[in-house]
Amino acid sequence: MPSAEVTRPVIVIVDDDPNLRGSLATLLEANGFSSLTAQGSVEFFTLAEKHPIDLALVDLRLNGESGLALSIRIREHHRIPIVMLTGQGDETDRIIGLESSADDFIMKPFNPRELLARLRAILRRSGHPALATPDRSARQSKHFGRFKLNLNRRELIGPDGTEISLTNAEYRLLEYFLHHPDRVIPRAELMAELGNDLSLYMDRTIDVLILRLRRKIEQVPSKPVHLQTRRGQGYIFVETS
Numbered sequence: 001m002p003s004a005e006v007t008r009p010v011i012v013i014v015d016d017d018p019n020l021r022g023s024l025a026t027l028l029e030a031n032g033f034s035s036l037t038a039q040g041s042v043e044f045f046t047l048a049e050k051h052p053i054d055l056a057l058v059d060l061r062l063n064g065e066s067g068l069a070l071s072i073r074i075r076e077h078h079r080i081p082i083v084m085l086t087g088q089g090d091e092t093d094r095i096i097g098l099e100s101s102a103d104d105f106i107m108k109p110f111n112p113r114e115l116l117a118r119l120r121a122i123l124r125r126s127g128h129p130a131l132a133t134p135d136r137s138a139r140q141s142k143h144f145g146r147f148k149l150n151l152n153r154r155e156l157i158g159p160d161g162t163e164i165s166l167t168n169a170e171y172r173l174l175e176y177f178l179h180h181p182d183r184v185i186p187r188a189e190l191m192a193e194l195g196n197d198l199s200l201y202m203d204r205t206i207d208v209l210i211l212r213l214r215r216k217i218e219q220v221p222s223k224p225v226h227l228q229t230r231r232g233q234g235y236i237f238v239e240t241s
Contacts, residue, residue: 007129007130008032008033008034008130009032009033009034009054009055009119009123009130010033010034010035010051010052010053011028011033011035011053011054011056011057011119012036012044012047012048012055012056012057013025013028013036013037013057014037014038014040014041014043014044014056014057014058014059014062014070015037015039015058015059015062015085016039016040016059016062016063016064017059018039020059020108022037024037024057025037027112027115027116028116031116032130033119036051036053040064040065040070041062041064041065041069041073044056044074045073045077048077048078053078053080054081054123054126054128055081055082055083055119055122056071056078056080056082056083057083057085057106057119058070058071058074058082058083058084058085058102059084059085059086059087060084060087061086067085071084071102075167079165080126081103081104081122081123081126081167082102082167083102083103083104083105083118083119083122084102084104084106085105085106085108086107086108087107087108102167103122103167103168104118104122104168104169122168125171126154126168127154140152142178142179143239144178144217144226144237144240145217145225145226145239146158147159147164149174149175149178151175154166154171156171156174156216156217164216164217166216167212169209170209170212170213170216172193173193173209173210173213174213174217176190176193177227177235177237178237178239180237181237182236182237182239183236183237184230184233184234184235185234185235185236185237186233186234187206187234187235189234190206190234190235191205210227210235213227214227225238226238226239
């Protein structure tokens with residue numbers, strides 16, 4: 001049986017504030033995570049060459065290369081969840097972060113218990129063995145149009161048989177839609193499914209995620225067949241074209 005140390009999720013904290021890096025590392029280590037710290041992008045990629053990494057916790061407003069630019073580079077080279085740290089509580093920051101494919105946001109100052117809960121939820125949904133609920137059932141898939149979503153492997157397979165990369169947030173939305181087809185789902189319900197604080201994450205957050213998902217599953221994103229809008233009501237998912 002693997003030791004707790006071996007199965008601990010490894011989180012890299014990327015922040016140019018040494019005090020925050022230190023306090024976050026202490027918090028994570030005391031609550032079942034392994035932590036690595038980096039001041040910026042150079043240190044992050046040096047660590048990534050030497051250690052397996054399960055999640056990146058990135059400050060949006062880094063000195064030097066921005067957290068936005070760094071998260072885009074991380075997404076190009078590593079299939080790991082990215083959580084943004086933002087200090088202003090500005091909706092613009094959240095939208096910018098979403099465009100970089102961040103999976104979630106944590107506002108500074110944050111509640112330590114909320115931070116830990118959000119990190120665990122993201123890692124659990126991304127399938128980390130230390131947090132994922134064992135699935136001993138047969139492999140399950142959901143089909144829509146010419147696409148297939150493998151629920152056990154958390155993979156979206158396109159019409160040509162190749163995998164289409166999804167962020168954690170995109171996967172969670174698509175899975176929720178497929179479990180509730182042909183029903184108008186309000187934005188508030190989608191936000192609750194993502195587990196975000198409605199007072200911090202506004203409708204525009206969902207709109208950006210929907211746009212990103214449409215780009216991956218719709219032949220013409222501006223004229224969606226599957227993921228349709230019902231103005232003033234929410235969204236509805238149609239499985240067959």
